[in-house]
Amino acid sequence: MRQELNRIDSLNMARVNLDTITKMDEVVRYFDNYGTSNERMLAHYLHGRVAADRNDIPRALRYYRDAVACADTTESDCNYAKMSRIYGQMANLFHQQRAPRLELDAEQKAVYYAWKAKDTLAAISFYSHLTDPYDQLNMIDSAMYYSENARKMYLAIGRTDYAANLLAYISAQHIDQGFYEQGKKEMDEAEQYGSVFDQNGYILPGKEIYYYYKGAYYENIGKLDSAEYFYRKLQCSQSDDRQEGASHGLMSVYHRKGNVDSVRKYSLLYTQAVDSSWIRHSSDEIIRTQALYNYGQSEREAFEKTKEKLRYQKLSLCLILLMVVASYVGYVLYSKQKKRTKEQLTRINSRYVGILSQFEKTSGELSQLKQNIDVFREQKENENAALQRQLNDYISAGMLSNQWEKESKITNAPIIKEMHGLASRVVKPTSEQWVAFRKYAEHTMPTCVDFIKKNPLTYQERLICLLIRFQFIPSEQAALLGVSKQRITNLRAHINEVLFGQKGTSTLNENIMKI
Incomplete structure (x- = not known):
């Protein structure tokens, strides 16, 4: 089974699609019974990767949750690097479901465990991904803060290519703010040093949004033909989000050109793209709700497991200490038996004297109480009358209480x-x-x-x-x-x-x- 686990892990690291894997249930059961905490975590994580490649998002998140729950953070050999990857995969799924706050939480944990694993490159990569949830939350200042900081970190370790990739987003924000010259300079640097295009000049998969950034730049500086060219290249993408951006850009260009028919055409296409995107994401609401439950349950189970292990450790330590103390006490009791007997007799005599003294004291107090009984009775009768008046006041306010109960039931x-x-x-x-x-x-x-x-x-x-x-x-x-x-x-x-x-x-x- 370990050979099968390592084989699937190798396929996953090679980015091979795992949707054809059929033995994961058997692998997970085996390591749940015989594996170490790190092996169990890896098995459940790969189970989640298989589910993700089959587009079964709720199941993938549940398996990722199980993987995190298997991690034993109290052990010195805990695989923090793998934990960071698991949280990174969670963040990616939350990003697909447009749940930025859940994505943000998972991404922050990915950064934390990557640093604990001393995996600098992974930590910076996850740190740069914090840009996406803040951008979805329309917190542009925060998104820019993490993009620029991540770029500085990449430059500090000599990864100018990764640093250049971040310039695509940064340049788009500068262009949107009207800093066209700075934005163009950053786009040129991204194209020269980053991985936007392959060796043949074709844009890499997933980077098509860069055409929108270039189109926006040329549109803002008045070069409408160039802007139209890049918007049309973006239109070739099959993604609803890309179609939405392309239609919006072309609609804006033709509006500037005064071409009413084309504006009408691309307005309709833009509306259709927005509707399609809305429908797609609306159908994901059930998935998003399930994801929220699974993710929260994962956190609770991981916390409870760690707490339970610490509790067992403390209990074991207490038992050992108790045995030591019991042995010591037994020795002391045996060696001082005669002395204890004498001290016990002394305590009994002292107690007798104390009881006798207390008896005399309480007898005097009882006599005093009998003398003051009339005063005490009068005091209690006055208190009882006052309480009766307060009770009558509460009874008279009964209608207000009923009204409050009715209002509480409605709300x-x-x-x-x-x-x-x-x-x-x-x-x-x-x-x-x-x-x-x-x-x-x-x-x-x-x-x-x-x-x-x-x-x-x-x-x-x-x-x-x-x-x-x-x-x-x-x-x-x-x-x-x-x-x-x-x-x-x-x-x-x-x-x-x-x-x-x-x-x-x-x-x-x-x-x-x-x-």
């Missing part, structure tokens, strides 16, 4: 919890979720819904009113509607003025809750 319904969950992840609800939310509002808050409908509010403003009634805070409202917090503030002020004739937003929540 804790499944659809409301689901909307809160979407807001916490900054995900806009689907149209079906909005319909379910509105129907629930009409069912539970008919008076509020009727009042809102009778006033001249926009659809978006009506949704804000309902969200306020169900106790969603402004930041959640902004996340669910996909607008900025400032926009929410402006809309809330307008709602307050239209519905209640009051300026500002400070009284809006209270006003709506009274409906």
